[in-house]
Amino acid sequence: MKEIKIGIIGLGGMANVHMEYMAKIEGVSVTAICDSNAEAVERAGEKLGIPAEKRYMSYEAIIADSDVDAVLSITPNQVHHAIVKCCLKHGKPFMTEKPFTRTYSEALDLLQQYEENPIQSMVGFSYRYVPSFRYARDLVRSGKLGTVRHIFVQYLQSWGVAMVGTPMNWRYRSEFTGTGALGDLGSHMVDAARFIVGEIAEVSAQMKTFIVNRPDPATGKVGTVDVDDFTGFLATLECGAAGVFQTSRNAYGSGNQLEVTIYGDLGTVSVSCERGQELTWIQPQVDAADPSISMSGVHKVPAQYHITQMQDFIDMLRGHVREELPTLLDGYRNQEVLEAIQQAAEQKRTIASADVREAALEAGGIS
Known part of the structure; x- marks a missing residue:
């Protein structure tokens, strides 16, 4: 069984939860970590035995690392878009937390890139x-x-x-x-x-x-x-x-x-x-x-x-994809509905989910 090498972006509480579940799966290891907080990186690096060269403060660097098979992005909402976009650029399989993005325009941007270069993905609808x-x-x-x-x-x-x-x-x-x-x-x-x-x-x-x-x-x-x-x-x-x-x-x-x-x-x-x-x-x-x-x-x-979320994620990386697994497309469709809800509240009228993308494209696409 080929070992799956995981990189973790974001070292808060939920990262620890995911790592606990991954530790129970055979043939999986955390080999690189990343956080914008240098102290958190050093503390986690020492605890996990991560080499100094695999302790990152730049998400671009850990995503580009060829020794990392896939990344978990356990971060606040404002960086979801940038991290997923970087994963799509490098063809790096990923799991990102929900909500998929902050805004619908960010979600549409990622969908358009994904349609050009689909990769293995999971959105954290736990x-x-x-x-x-x-x-x-x-x-x-x-x-x-x-x-x-x-x-x-x-x-x-x-x-x-x-x-x-x-x-x-x-x-x-x-x-x-x-x-x-x-x-x-x-x-x-x-x-x-x-x-x-x-x-x-x-x-x-x-x-x-x-x-x-x-x-x-x-x-x-x-x-x-x-x-x-x-x-x-x-x-x-x-x-x-x-x-x-x-x-x-x-x-x-x-x-x-x-x-x-x-x-x-x-x-x-x-x-x-x-x-x-x-x-x-x-x-x-x-x-x-x-x-x-x-x-x-x-x-x-x-x-x-x-079945645990992490087991489903690792099985996906090994080629066994269950129908229930929430992919980037699920993240996009979710954000499309959230946008319809927000527009409906603001405009005080009924909004069809299917009209959200069409209206965005007619208005000039993404921002």
Whole structure:
């Protein structure tokens, strides 16, 4: 088995999580690291035993390194575009975190380059690797729920609530993050809907900023929040199903609450990332004379739906690509829907996802 040599860009907390999972996969090693913080590079280099010549502060240098087979980009949103663009330039396989980019124009730029030079890619829609989400996907696609009529998706967190006192940080500044709750959490909601049920055709939306001013530790002054704390939208999926979505970082009492409920003619399935080993399935009682008599049950997820994101990434590098793997195209389509949501909120009208690219190209393409 050929050893896979991985380069890590960004040495924050999530990088450690990914490395823990990779350490369990045979024939994989981290051989180069990169971060804009010199101390972080040296500290991680010593811990991992990385040679001095493989400790980088330039993402261009680690991507260009011929000894690195693929890179993981675990970075803030503002550098996603530049790093993926560099990977496309060098033909370097990669995994990048979500949201795919800050803006739609950045996503379109990457799509156009990818279409000219496609490479192995993964976008970090990590909830595709929650076993219950994968099980729900199969139940829907195998027809166990019949025709899907509507879905409800919510992703709620509480760290932005006023009483918590969260100060200004990069997630509250559009120049670094693009959007707020929409890109941070809403991107996962959009991907969950696409993954389990199907593509989103059109949306209408509202976006709200609840706390406009937050103390900025960097300046000692009050900073202005210019991204959303809450986004809610209605959607029509290409299959004809209706969708209701809400996301907030100001939902008091919520931990990491991503929940999806799918309502079909033959039953209803509910899943949550906080109970990823089981799902709730409501279905008609087989022996009941009245089909409206239902039976609700909690079902343990079969072992076949258990796989880690890093295993899927490494398998892709070795040539085994699963249908469920989120590629650059999934990242682009996700960003296209996020743009439709943002436009719908701003213009107070329904926006079709398919019109986003056409309008951008007519307006002069990318910026």
